[in-house]
Each structure stands twice: as structure tokens, then as C-alpha cells.
Amino acid sequence: MKNFIEVTDYDGGMKVLCPIHKITGIVCDANGDVFIEMGTDGNGESSGILVSESFDEIKTKIEENEV
Numbered sequence: 001m002k003n004f005i006e007v008t009d010y011d012g013g014m015k016v017l018c019p020i021h022k023i024t025g026i027v028c029d030a031n032g033d034v035f036i037e038m039g040t041d042g043n044g045e046s047s048g049i050l051v052s053e054s055f056d057e058i059k060t061k062i063e064e065n066e067v
Helices: 055-065
Strands: 004-008 015-019 025-028 034-040 046-051
Touching: 004 046, 004 055, 015 046, 025 055, 034 055
Parallel strands: none
Antiparallel strands: 004 015, 025 034, 034 046
């Protein structure tokens, strides 16, 4: 499906189709946990999804989708 990437929710293991155009950032912490940021609220709090995939896997999925 073009313009979406499939990711796995870290907590529930559910598959999620994430619209690429809504992604505002991808964050990987020191433990290797990856958070896909899809916006912020009025107080600057991030909203998004914590995923099971690695940073490099997400990057590759986005790059492959741009072709």
C-alpha cells in the first residue's frame, strides 16, 4: 500500500498501517526502543506509536515506499 508503512505496536503486538505523510519524527532511545512521532499537542507533548521494529527497519520501509 503506497504512502503507508506497516509497523508492529510494541505493547500489543498489533499490526498498524502508519501514513508516512503524518510522521513528524522517528526517535530511537539508548535502549533501542523506537517511537514514531505523528504530532504534538498544544503543550509540546508527542503523540505517536512505540514500535517493535528497529530504527533502520523503519528507515528502510520509508525509503522503499518512496520509489
